[in-house]
Amino acid sequence: MVKTYSGFKNKATWNVALYLGASEGMVGIVQMCNNYQGLRDIMTQCGYTATSDGVRFDDPTLDTKRLDEVILELRK
Numbered sequence: 001m002v003k004t005y006s007g008f009k010n011k012a013t014w015n016v017a018l019y020l021g022a023s024e025g026m027v028g029i030v031q032m033c034n035n036y037q038g039l040r041d042i043m044t045q046c047g048y049t050a051t052s053d054g055v056r057f058d059d060p061t062l063d064t065k066r067l068d069e070v071i072l073e074l075r076k
Helices: 011-020 024-030 036-045 064-074
Strands: none
Touching: 011 024, 011 064, 024 036, 024 064, 036 064
């Protein structure tokens, strides 16, 4: 049985997904991006390296394919 965290691969991915949809301003940034890599680049350029809970946007355990899906959903 594969363990998940609220339907995500791990807690870090869940936390980033939650952060992406947490505010109108963040959703506005997400809507400018085609994928997680693009979002991570924008956040880094603006000086943001982690969520407010301390999960780094470049955390190697993040399921970036799932975060791409989250971004596409938020862009609708």
